[in-house]
Amino acid sequence: MPEPPPAPExxxxxASIYPGETAQTAVTVSILTQTARDVIxxxxxxxxxxxxxxxxxxxxxxxxxxxxxxxxxxxRCVVWNRDQRGIAAPPDDGMQIAALGxxxxxxxxxxxxxxxxxxxxxxxxxxxxxxxxxxxxxEADGLLDPRRKRALPRHPRVIAVVTSPDGAALHDIIxxxxxxxxxxxxxSVPAAVQGDTARMELCNALDRVNRWGRADxxxxxxxxxxxxxxxxxxxxxxxxxxxxxxxxxxxxxxHEIDITICDLVADHRAPTPSAAAEIATRSxxxxxxELKELAMRMGGATRAAVRARVSALRHVNxxxxxxxxxxxTRRQSALQRVAGRLHALxxxxxxxxxxxxxxxxxxxxxxxxxxxxxxxPFDLIVRDGVVPAQVRPSPERPA
Amino acid sequence: MTFEKRxxxxxxxxxxxxxxxxxxxxxxxxxxxxxENLRAASEELSKAEARVxxxxxxxxxxxxxxxxxx
Numbered sequence: 001m002p003e004p005p006p007a008p009e010x011x012x013x014x015a016s017i018y019p020g021e022t023a024q025t026a027v028t029v030s031i032l033t034q035t036a037r038d039v040i041x042x043x044x045x046x047x048x049x050x051x052x053x054x055x056x057x058x059x060x061x062x063x064x065x066x067x068x069x070x071x072x073x074x075x076r077c078v079v080w081n082r083d084q085r086g087i088a089a090p091p092d093d094g095m096q097i098a099a100l101g102x103x104x105x106x107x108x109x110x111x112x113x114x115x116x117x118x119x120x121x122x123x124x125x126x127x128x129x130x131x132x133x134x135x136x137x138x139e140a141d142g143l144l145d146p147r148r149k150r151a152l153p154r155h156p157r158v159i160a161v162v163t164s165p166d167g168a169a170l171h172d173i174i175x176x177x178x179x180x181x182x183x184x185x186x187x188s189v190p191a192a193v194q195g196d197t198a199r200m201e202l203c204n205a206l207d208r209v210n211r212w213g214r215a216d217x218x219x220x221x222x223x224x225x226x227x228x229x230x231x232x233x234x235x236x237x238x239x240x241x242x243x244x245x246x247x248x249x250x251x252x253x254x255h256e257i258d259i260t261i262c263d264l265v266a267d268h269r270a271p272t273p274s275a276a277a278e279i280a281t282r283s284x285x286x287x288x289x290e291l292k293e294l295a296m297r298m299g300g301a302t303r304a305a306v307r308a309r310v311s312a313l314r315h316v317n318x319x320x321x322x323x324x325x326x327x328x329t330r331r332q333s334a335l336q337r338v339a340g341r342l343h344a345l346x347x348x349x350x351x352x353x354x355x356x357x358x359x360x361x362x363x364x365x366x367x368x369x370x371x372x373x374x375x376x377p378f379d380l381i382v383r384d385g386v387v388p389a390q391v392r393p394s395p396e397r398p399a
Numbered sequence: 400m401t402f403e404k405r406x407x408x409x410x411x412x413x414x415x416x417x418x419x420x421x422x423x424x425x426x427x428x429x430x431x432x433x434x435e436n437l438r439a440a441s442e443e444l445s446k447a448e449a450r451v452x453x454x455x456x457x458x459x460x461x462x463x464x465x466x467x468x469x
Contacts, residue, residue: 155403160454174451183402183447187464189454212454212462287406287444291437294409298433301416305426 030107037105040112049075049114050098053091064090068099068114076113077101083117088231089130096122134236134261143243143265150248150267152280153216158185159280160215162205165190168223169254169273176277181284187215193222198232206241218245219276220262221252233260242266252276357381358389402447405440409433 020027027035051068058064062081067074077099079087091097101116119126138144163169170188177184191205192198202220209215220242222233232238233253239261242249251266252273263269270276282290358366359379366378372391380387400408412433416426452464 155406157401157403165453174449177449181447182449183444185450185452185464187452187454188467208454208456208462211460214462284444284447287402288441290406291409291440291444294406294413294433295437297413298409298416298430298437301413302426302430305416305421305423309423 029110033105033107033110037107041102041104044103046100046102046117048098048100050096051075053095053097054093056091056093058090066091066093068097075103076106076111077116078106078113079116079119083115086117087119088126089133091119091121091126092129095125097126131234131261134234134239135264137236138239138243138261138265143239148243148267152248152250152268155282156184156216156280158187158215158217160187160189160209160212160218162189162191162202162209162218162220163222163273164193167193169193169221169252172223172272172274173219173277176274177281180278180281182281183284183287184281193232194225194229199235199238202232202235202238203241206238206245210244210246213246215247217247217280218249219252219270219273219280220249220266221270221273221276222254223273224254230258230260233262236261238262239265250276250280354383356387400439402440402443405436405443409436409440412436 017025019025019031049068051070051074054067054069054074056064056066062084064079064084066077068077069075084090098120099114099116100118101114104113104115105111106113121127121129135144142148161170161173165188174186177186189205189209191201193202206218206220209218222229230253233251242251242262242265248267250268250270251260251262252270252275253260253262254272259269268279270279357380358372359381360366360371361377361379364371366372372378374391374393376391378389378391380389412429415421416429416433421429451467453467455463455465457463
């Protein structure tokens with residue numbers, strides 16, 4: 001028995017007539033633009049488009065508007081406020097960019113519009129622009145002033161290491177410190193160094209170091225990474241957290257070519273975490289050398305001090321000897337004077353006994369006949385004075 | 400005394416000894432103190448080791464450092 005034919009599907013609309021076919025069935029503009037939007041959005045998956053930026057405007061509602069064009073065509077573009085986080089910086093007019101977006105229709109104007117969520121500029125232009133903007137803002141606040149840079153402590157006891165707890169950076173730092181036999185406490189302060197949470201985690205870790213307050217020195221960094229992996233270290237908030245660190249801080253982002261914003265703000269930049277550990281710590285050999293030098297300085301100075309005292313003593317000795325000799329001479333001459341006087345006194349005693357002394361005009365004693373001549377005047381010294389006298393001419397005396 | 404403090408003290412001793420008018424008795428006392436510090440510092444140096452720890456923040460905002468496994 002043949003099956004009965006299936007009942008016909010009920011028709012939803014009359015396919016022989018479609019909206020807009022006749023003046024009587026004309027659609028509204030809204031229907032047209034919305035239909036166009038549905039068709040276009042359904043036809044294109046998100047895709048990358050390259051072109052030159054023109055007429056860029058950052059609207060006060062926070063969205064960016066511009067045109068992307070090539071020699072013959074252009075398309076209106078928008079970057080919604082919420083989609084701007086994934087883009088390093090707003091593009092400049094004339095920049096060659098590649099943009100990932102969705103083609104749609106903006107019904108209000110009946111225009112096609114490319115809604116962009118990611119953007120890359122030729123020659124890394126956007127990233128460089130973002131760096132320049134951040135750099136200029138930090139500079140304006142004086143955070144890049146070389147005079148801000150603090151000297152590293154010579155003998156840090158506690159070094160806080162802000163990095164990933166499982167990364168190569170921490171491992172390398174520990175290895176270097178161990179190899180050098182440095183006497184130091186390394187305290188790891190864990191933070192993701194790449195990915196969406198890295199900025200926040202780095203800021204929080206630095207804040208913890210400050211609140212803890214026991215570190216003498218901080219190393220912040222990561223092992224080598226691709227350029228885009230360094231973005232957290234180029235972030236303005238991270239840079240400000242580095243600048244706000246209460247103790248000297250070394251930035252050690254292991255990327256040979258790029259200098260990050262953190263490097264600029266930190267007190268010291270090391271090319272790698274290992275290099276940071278070398279700079280931060282004194283090796284056992286260095287310290288031994290330092291002790292040896294101190295020992296030599298102390299020994300030398302003490303010897304010099306003792307020597308100086310010995311020679312001072314010698315001088316005193318010599319001075320004492322010289323002084324006593326001079327004294328002796330003085331005493332002797334005094335003695336002689338006294339003796340002379342005693343001598344004179346003894347002559348006076350003779351006079352007192354009735355003798356007298358004859359002296360010539362020069363004071364020489366006239367003690368023999370030959371000293372006298374006829375008529376010669378002389379002094380006769382007696383007990384109580386001087387008698388002026390003269391030799392009387394005498395016939396007995398030879399003339 | 401920590402190694403760093405000993406080093407700092409040694410620096411101070413050396414500097415004072417190198418000064419102009421240190422009295423002999425003072426110089427000898429400083430020297431003796433310096434030798435004692437040198438001996439202690441060298442001894443510390445030979446047995447010192449780096450310590451690796453991890454900073455942990457407790458719920459009340461205080462901090463703890465725990466030895467890290469490497």
